[in-house]
Amino acid sequence: MTKIIKCIDHFNRIWTEDQFILHWRADRMLKKKALYPINLKEDTTYCLNKAVELCEKNNWELIILYAYRLIKPYNEGDGTSQSFKKEIENKAKFIFDKIEVDLLKSKGIDYRFLSEVGFMADRIKINIKTQDIDYLILCPSMQESLKNEIHEEFLGKASVQLVA
Known part of the structure; x- marks a missing residue:
């Protein structure tokens, strides 16, 4: 039955x-998908509030992307790239957990976190293609840091500018 x-x-x-x-x-x-890249600095996490509001209003899925490179001074840590990668991922997980508890769980939107090794511009371009991203939301500082690396003609319809 x-x-x-x-x-x-x-x-x-x-x-x-x-x-x-x-x-x-x-x-x-x-459902439309919005990609919001963060660099774990205060201004990108602050603008995340606006990105969440936009996704909630339009019923979009929010994908939060953190990209990092495995470059560090030789005198830090035990000197291995694996331990450095683990350290960065733990820091990102701590921030993601805080964002989830403080902001996302109460909003009722679909969301995911991505933490990837590479240049931010490259990871954005790849995720726009592989995740079928409809909108890219950039805070002003992220937009400024990426202005020479991401071109409007590449983004086409996937470009949405968020001004905080």
């Missing part, structure tokens, strides 16, 4: 469980 559940949507329709799952999957496939 198929279980009947009530879908809480603006039509207040009644669905079977299978119908609801198919509807949910279709909705997820049609």
Whole structure:
């Protein structure tokens, strides 16, 4: 016997469980995605509030990208790139957890965190293609740091500027 559940949507329709799952999957496939790159500095995390509001208002999925390079002075840590990578990833995870608790969990939006090795501009370009990104949200300082690396003709429809 198929279980009947009530879908809480603006039509207040009644669905079977299978119908609801198919509807949910279709909705997820049609949802727009916004990429928000951060550098773990205060201004990019501050502007994240505006990005979350924009995603909540438009029902977009928010993908937060942190890209880093494995470059450090020789006198830091135990000298291995693996320990340095682990240290950076732990710092990013701490920041992501704080963002999640302080900002995202209460908003009811879909979100993901990505932490990747590489140049920020390259990681943005790759993720726009691989994650099917519809919008790129940049805080002013990120926009300034990337202005020579990301070109408008490449971004096309994926460009959305967020001014904080």
